[in-house]
Amino acid sequence: MSPDYDAYDSSGRLLAEERAGDNAPPLTVSELSASLKRTVEDRFGHVRLRGEISGFKRAASGHLYLCLKDDNAVIDGVMWKGGAQRLAFAAQDGVEVIATGKLTTYPGRSKYQIVIDRMELAGEGALMALLEKLKGKLAGEGLFAPERKKPLPFLPRTIGVVTSPTGAVIRDILHRLSDRCPTDVLVWPVLVQGQGAAEQVARAVRGFSEMAAGGLLPRPDLVIVARGGGSIEDLWSFNEEIVVRAVADCTIPIISAVGHETDTTLCDYAADRRAPTPTAAAEMAVPVRAELLAGLSEMSLRAGRAVRRGAAQARERLDMQARLMPTPDTLLSPQRQRLDDASMRLQHGLRHRLADARAHLSEAGAALRPPLLKQHLTRAAERLDRLRLRPDYLMRALSDRSVALDRVSRHFASLDPDLPLQRGYARITAQGQLVKSVEEAQAAAAVTLHFRDGAVEATVGPLEPGPAADILPARSPRRTREPTAGRQQDLFS
Template identity: 70%
Template sequence: MSPENSAAFDASGRLLAQEPVGDNAPPLSVSELSAALKRTVEDRFGHVRLRGEISGYKRAASGHVYLCLKDDNAIIDGVMWKGAAGRLAFAPQDGIEVVVTGKLTTYPGRSKYQIVIDRMELAGEGALMQLLDKLKRQLAGEGLFDADRKVPLPFLPRVIGVVTSPTGAVIRDILHRLEDRCPTHVLLWPVLVQGEGAAAQIAAAVRGFDAMATGGVIPRPDLVIVARGGGAIEDLWAFNEEAVVRAVAECSIPIISAVGHETDTTLCDFAADVRAPTPTAAAEIAVPVRAELLATLTELGLRGGRAARRGLEHRRERLTMLARLLPSPEAVLAIQRQRSDDLGERLGRALRHRVALGQRQLADAGGALRPALLRQRLERDRARIDALRLRPELVQRQIVDRRAKLDATWRLALSLDPRRPLERGFALVQAGGRIVTSAGAARDAGAMSLTFHDGSVDVVAGEGVERPPEKALSSAPKPARRDGTGASRQHDLFAPPTE
């Protein structure tokens, strides 16, 4: 670039940064400027109080709270660290006007300024009532205040649980009133009734009573009283917290809410089963008057006695009136008595008649019993007995006849024995478990078994075996015997041998 062009460019606009002649202010970095602004803002506004409406409320997972405070014309970011957020006496919500105390600082990462909040309070009673009304509408919409959720109180509770401060006058008033009306076993669950952590303790106490087991070492209450003395709305705010209201609404034990004076109203009163104007009134609602109970029992006993006596007298009068309508015993029994006398007289005559009749029957029967007839009948029966008497010769004759028949039967059985022909030289031919009775069957069978009287021999039938001369096997044939008809009769193999 020529010197002429360089001079022209420098006159219209500098390309390189150069320190003007006589200027002793060096340029600052962004970080230096941000740090200077941060120091200036924190030194100038180290402690401020701001009033504004909450917008964009958000609690991070770390426990820090981020929000914006705004009015009609401006808005400022705010941050509340975890430690300060845990000390809040109420639950911040969008739209609530608050007064915060803290210090201003900058956030160089985004070139923004913000307030670090150390304390947050509601901006007057109007903001508190606005928050209360909003929470009330939310819980009512969930049905926590419905009448069908309420349960009746026990008439005479044996154990009463009280959730209140152990050092206040409330517990003494409740105990004194219970002692005067009807002495009852009381379990106290000590809690804080205002300030930081009060709502959590009250909710834990109500849930603790509800979690007690029936029949345990510590008896389970039949009734719970949540009580606190009077005070400003911010003093009673713990009983408006959502955790307390939900614990009271979900408790299965009947609860009486006795928070503040008669004109004070909290959300706990709407969730409880019964609201008492004062703690003393809660004790009066919880139990009846013992003296009145005794008087009532005495009166009921007297009334019961009078009613019993009156009923007895009434029934006695009715019995007397009914007895007048009944006939006399003499009138009722007159007919039966007369009938009894008549039957008594008839019984005597009937007995005498029956005796006379029996005598006549006996006389008739006795006439037929003559000694001659009896002796004749006796002789006839004796003759019959003699005829039926057994004679030995008849029995012996029958024995001889039976023995002869038995011998003949035994000889027949011996003649039919299949082993007797085998002793005379005959053989039993078998093939395959069957008896062979012909030569053709023997040739067809082939292998056979010959059974003799002293054992068996296996043989095979064949056509090539030479037969010995017939005269060598037997003697000359004898002439066949013929019967009277002239026919030849073959000898029976199984016939008994002739003598």
């Protein structure tokens, strides 16, 4: 018995349909994701999170992907390329930070995440922990070993200085060197604070080290890496691994003069000599000592701090205004993240494809071992020896073929249609076809007679009554090769 479908209630219907009083129309997944995205971004437009970095990754596009976690929870985070370039420290797993940004959703994975605009270390304790971790790693590689230190030249003719060209440090060094001993100075201008400062300092140190003697510019006999004092955040560029390795690998004796006497950076440990101040570095560089104009240096530092403070306040006001306007990062963030996901999946797929191809090549190459090739070669030689032709077999086969050819030739000669013509017979054709009967001859009316020495044309007529002996041709037929102007002779008239 078939079921009664009309008896089903609304919960058992096969097809969805609108019902009276239903005010909840179905939403698409994209509509629901967009509604959730707007709700989360409106409610959490500005948040600050404190947590430990985990799963840190830097995509090829320059964006940073990470997780912030504490003891009980974890949240995904992303920092776009523009914010990553302004990051004042090298982010890595295990570092406790305070991230400032806004919450949003990523519909492609049905997850919520924080888009980080600014990220700072969570207090001086976290920064010192990161510093000690990097210090232990580099010390384990021997970059701070005393036997790596090079002696300073007694009287350098040329001194290379790596510092900011607009700060007070370079003026202090030049002034002290001028007071103590006239010396040529090459200044390599770099940033000494902020994003990109570490890369510029490392590039300058390596540039001085790679200069050739006798070139357009004289190669320095001594290098001074200098920067004014500041907080540990201000001096952090000289704790970066890229700067420490460049200083340790420098082939020229180098003095580190970063910060004040109480400030210590990893660059100081890697250098051949540490100076408590840039001025002290100038005093170490040349043998003559003189007093430093402390008042001028202090005023220059205060002026620099005032300028930086005003710039920082203006930058904060600009950031506050910029938050009220939609940014390209906000509009393009889902597309960028999808692009990064596709790029990562492509790299993963290429690696798997390469691994499969290598495995297939290994399997195919295993069958090409020398013993197997020799075995196949031996078998082929044996088969070739068995198939080798002997002279007696060839002569016998040649004789048999000659006999068969002679027999076929005689049979072929007996089938020659012109052979009976030699014995007085004639072959009759009509319009190129062989005439085989009287009916065919009468139907054709005009025929061609082929003889041993030529052919003639004739017409066919009715046979006259009387004895066969009285039937004689009126005249002999003409050959076709002798043209005639008259009519054709009748063979049977």
